């Protein structure tokens with residue numbers, strides 16, 4: 001079997017076929033560096049990491065881009081979310097985003113999430129965003145109202161396709177994007193903020209429409225075009241990114257290029273904490289930094305966040321960590337045992353290698369079939385963990401072959417590194 005993925009766009013399982021043979025180009029919505037990233041966000045970064053690991057494992061060359069959002073988004077009261085967060089810490093907006101970006105990378109590495117090819121910062125791509133907006137203006141997709149520039153979604157006949165919802169349904173669930181005052185200036189509440197002329201905020205830039213700053217949804221369009229071209233293979237994010245963020249990215253990008261932005265759209269399912277939805281109202285926005293400060297190892301947090309299929313809901317919390325810990329301990333303990341057993345092998349005895357033991361071949365097949373089955377990493381992980389938990393030493397066979405196998409599986413799952 002070859003890799004099949006469930007595409008949010010259309011909702012079907014599809015055989016993965018790259019645009020360019022042997023190459024995969026992926027874009028992942030990354031952190032907004034105004035605070036520590038919560039476990040639901042990290043779940044989507046882990047999806048991106050395991051995808052990349054599996055593609056590399058199966059011989060693809062991967063170009064992987066994850067944006068860093070360091071430009072303020074406005075809350076419903078037209079306040080800049082980064083400035084508000086900075087105000088609480090006594091830092092400037094620029095100092096806060098620098099500090100939080102560093103923390104994001106520390107937490108990411110603790111969870112064995114490999115470095116992406118690039119982490120472009122929004123603030124360093126304002127020119128590219130202005131170019132995208134000017135292109136949309138030229139296409140006749142924009143209008144100015146009250147000093148701001150908006151994308152007119154009536155120019156995007158398929159708006160709602162990714163979320164599989166009608167415009168009326170979307171209007172009911174649309175957040176007050178960019179604040180209520182801006183909302184009142186739009187012809188249609190679903191129209192997209194492209195440029196806000198506003199100098200009341202700490203960070204603003206010149207543009208053909210006046211000094212101000214870009215809308216959030218422009219950012220990912222501009223940066224994905226720059227590094228991955230206007231059409232690429234895979235775009236990922238959390239289920240909360242589907243609408244409005246990804247729907248708005250598609251509308252802008254496709255109005256500009258006439259081509260599909262991404263062939264496959266993958267989204268992680270919702271995360272609850274001990275049964276409660278992760279939300280500010282529930283005061284349970286658990287962050288990876290909090291978990292690490294509380295003494296949890298990065299590998300255990302990783303396994304806990306990988307413990308359900310990526311599209312399924314995940315209940316994070318004590319019980320989830322309690323299930324993850326023995327899996328990690330079993331794999332690490334088995335590795336220690338193999339390292340010492342392989343070390344006792346006499347020097348020069350490596351010339352004739354026995355056939356891999358049957359349990360290695362079986363586990364290889366289980367890992368491969370789980371991963372090809374819509375990237376079912378939780379099943380692959382359970383196959384490896386249960387094998388290491390149950391295998392009696394007399395059935396291990398050649399320790400070096402077993403060690404190689406464990407390292408092979410870890411290249412995909414990332415428990416050891």
Ligand SMILES: [Zn+2]
Nearest residue numbers: 029030220245
């Ligand atoms: Zn994005």
